[in-house]
Amino acid sequence: MKFKVFPNAKINIGLNIKGVLENGYHLLDMTMLPIDLTDILEGEIFDEPGSLTIKTNKKDIPTNESNILYKIYKSFYNRVGLMPLKINVFLEKRIPHQAGLGGGSSDGAFFLNLLNNYHGKILNEKELIELGKNIGADIPFFIINKPSRVKGIGEEIEVIDNRIKTPIILIKPNFGVSTALAYKEIKRIKNPKMADIDNIINGLKNGDINLLKDKIENNLEEALLLTDKRTKEFKEELEELEGIKFYMSGSGSAYYGFLLKDIDEIFCNVKRRFKDCEVFLCNFK
Numbered sequence: 001m002k003f004k005v006f007p008n009a010k011i012n013i014g015l016n017i018k019g020v021l022e023n024g025y026h027l028l029d030m031t032m033l034p035i036d037l038t039d040i041l042e043g044e045i046f047d048e049p050g051s052l053t054i055k056t057n058k059k060d061i062p063t064n065e066s067n068i069l070y071k072i073y074k075s076f077y078n079r080v081g082l083m084p085l086k087i088n089v090f091l092e093k094r095i096p097h098q099a100g101l102g103g104g105s106s107d108g109a110f111f112l113n114l115l116n117n118y119h120g121k122i123l124n125e126k127e128l129i130e131l132g133k134n135i136g137a138d139i140p141f142f143i144i145n146k147p148s149r150v151k152g153i154g155e156e157i158e159v160i161d162n163r164i165k166t167p168i169i170l171i172k173p174n175f176g177v178s179t180a181l182a183y184k185e186i187k188r189i190k191n192p193k194m195a196d197i198d199n200i201i202n203g204l205k206n207g208d209i210n211l212l213k214d215k216i217e218n219n220l221e222e223a224l225l226l227t228d229k230r231t232k233e234f235k236e237e238l239e240e241l242e243g244i245k246f247y248m249s250g251s252g253s254a255y256y257g258f259l260l261k262d263i264d265e266i267f268c269n270v271k272r273r274f275k276d277c278e279v280f281l282c283n284f285k
Helices: 068-080 103-118 125-133 139-144 179-188 197-206 219-227 229-239 263-273
Strands: 002-005 008-020 026-038 040-049 052-056 085-092 148-152 156-159 168-172 246-248 255-258 278-282
Touching: 002 103, 008 103, 008 197, 008 219, 026 168, 026 197, 026 278, 040 103, 052 068, 068 085, 068 103, 068 125, 103 125, 103 139, 125 139, 139 148, 139 156, 168 263, 179 219, 219 229, 219 246, 229 246, 229 255, 263 278
Parallel strands: 052 085
Antiparallel strands: 002 040, 008 026, 026 148, 040 085, 148 156, 168 255, 168 278, 246 255
């Protein structure tokens, strides 16, 4: 069976750190919303025993057992007790990585759903989430792939309404941020600024940017601004732009802003000013 799917990115509108478990995992409260920036995952599943072969368009993405697709492949077949099938995959990466956009987790979740569907939906949604959360914290969200309030370590998902249709400008600087580093630096924040998630959800539900734009905070960004010089300097550059406010998604390094007016003008201005960055014009899915 040949396949072609389009794993999409996400942005966080508000991200609070609520605590830390004994195993070191952080407890979260945040919103996550799918956007229409996608990778392309295509290939073929053969009806014969074999292994997974991964190819990609990016030299810095591993194609061995450390790739998230391989981890999904191995975990899925271990979980269902079936003989692994021969599968060839080509992953065209278009979502920037180390950006806080969930590209790797999305690839993993879409591949997990693909395997499960091929085998007659052998696992239910709860079982898919349980399998996925042990591989990537954002995988449970992408299994559902709807606007959601996400709690716990990423596995508590409450689907929410989003009626905002405003275009989004997304900018990824010429450096990445390690998610592990961002979480490591959380302890440096003495009095974290907390996002008002309830009012953010209210703004999304009512399709009103004005109800939420001043309620957005991100504790991971807060930590990085204290410790990461590149992030601090990049944020300062963004703040010099007129007519738009930028927010970090997840653990960064990407920022997004809502384009309420002068869409083409602002988009072109950002691309012109930040020539060494990746700039995208996106919409909510």
